[in-house]
Amino acid sequence: AQSVTQLDSQVPVFEEAPVELRCNYSSSVSVYLFWYVQYPNQGLQLLLKYLSGSTLVKGINGFEAEFNKSQTSFHLRKPSVHISDTAEYFCAVRQNNAGNMLTFGGGTRLMVKP
């Protein structure tokens, strides 16, 4: 089964600074990858997904992620963060089985400071 590792449990950053949240996955033939965001006391919302095609994927709220097959990474980036981006971010990989389950990383808490 595929697995996902999010290398940073917390990332503090000042408002308007750039940010990168790191995600690495275990290697497989076909990989479908996702980033979700969870605002406090809410469910998860899909930010972006990579299924195939261009390795640079653009999502909502100005986020983007780059699929790097050689480094088995799918890092999430934003050039300039806002206070409202404070949330927990989860990377996930689709399991290639009948249930098409998602396996999630442990999450990264992004804390944007004024």
Added chain:
Amino acid sequence: NAGVTQTPKFQVLKTGQSMTLQCAQDMNHNSMYWYRQDPGMGLRLIYYSASEGTTDKGEVPNGYNVSRLNKREFSLRLESAAPSQTSVYFCASRAGGHLYEQYFGPGTRLTVT
């Protein structure tokens, strides 16, 4: 269009009590999932239902049962709650085919004392 709804939002149980968490989706999705979220561990799959009439175990099924009542509804039952089941529970659904993203409900915060 409410998406995925869950009830209740909060619940406190004593050890040994039972309860059922309800989940419903109005997107006509085929697959539904139950996760638990614990600090630092991300979301872990408890059970899933790939289609109406089928259910399968996920990563952490012990202590839980599920019912796919119809295409819309997927419930999670704790027969005898334990403090280790204190967690936030999320239900999710997926359309099917090559649409792999899942849509999540708002969660149920469960405390077992």
